Amino acid sequence: MRNNKLNILTNGVVKSNPTFRLVLGTCPTLAVTTQALNGLAMGAAVTFVLLCSNVMISILKNVIPDRVRIPAFVVIIATFVTVVQMVMQKFLPSLYEALGVFLPLIVVNCIILARAEAFASCNPVLDSALDGIGMGFGFTLSLTFIGIVRELLGAGSFFGLPIGSLGNVSMTVFILPAGGFLVYGTLMALVNFLTRIAENRKYEKSAEHIASAEKEA
Template sequence: MTKLQLITKGLVKENPTFVLMLGMCPTLGTTTSAINGMSMGIATMFVLIMSNIVVSLVKNVIPGKVRIPSFIVIIASFVTVVQLVMQAYVPDLYNTLGVFIPLIVVNCIILGRAEAFASKHGPFASMLDGLGIGLGFTCSLTLLGIVREVLGSGSVFGAKFLPAGMDGMLVFVLAPGAFIALGYLLVLFNKFTAKLR
């Protein structure tokens, strides 16, 4: 697999949200706006890239019996870094994302990539894999956030475009709207990318 294929597979062929259906908790819980979705995606991508690199570097040192717990400790270390940086520099965003930041530790995308890819490949390939899957996840969350924000509040990235006194459909800001928007986006994504996969 070429370097470009390692990156692009996460966008289409192995998109964590629209193809593999992984990471649904943050996908549905944090995408009430485009900025929230994008921020959660970027935080997850950072943890994914860094944990993939470290797992690939220490894979031969970790005994098989404690492999998964060791991966979780590595992932938790990078989540702690993300949490502290967000709390220090973007406290409003940190408060908005709330419990979903610590939950990155148990995100099946990250542990899955550590087990399925990083533990079997070198650091550079693992970094590219993390970048590709992370980009796919970030794009998915941002797209879902845009759709929900546009339909729910008539704005995109906080910029309101509906006339004063006119609001969006409340359902898209709430949990049912996440399921509805995700369902339609899944259909559209799979319809338009069927030939690419």
């Protein structure tokens, strides 16, 4: 049972990472990851909305009539997004400006609606909360990672701190949209490659087990 909860939590980070495995929410992924900090902030905002909306939808799943669940979900998600937007504008104005239109667009982020529809609307509250945290964390991790790579190659800095004279040889294309696609695609290939290696190793190990068990028998 405990293992099951852990599975739900790690599911979003590794096995069905929303960015690299499910390829959801690519629009903000490509648009805001010009800097590592922006990616981190976007991820944090999405995680908050995902957690709150998952919990709220899970609580209300028996109250919301089945046929109008989508409008109800959208109202709930939009409420939390607006809360994030207001709080960010007040307390983090520079990040609010950097994220621009992509902050209100979290309302239609497909990760959030997908988790509401596929998970929160048919699972208990605690599981939905864990799923929200896991998926959000996976999204944040991926966005920050893409941001770090793009910022390093495109501006020669790490979280806004210039690294030596790397800025002089940086390739601006990596901050531009084209570079976003390049980095995203390459990282996705890398993640898939590593996952496959890990899976193969697991498979070989289990095959060895079976082989040795057969030998003993």
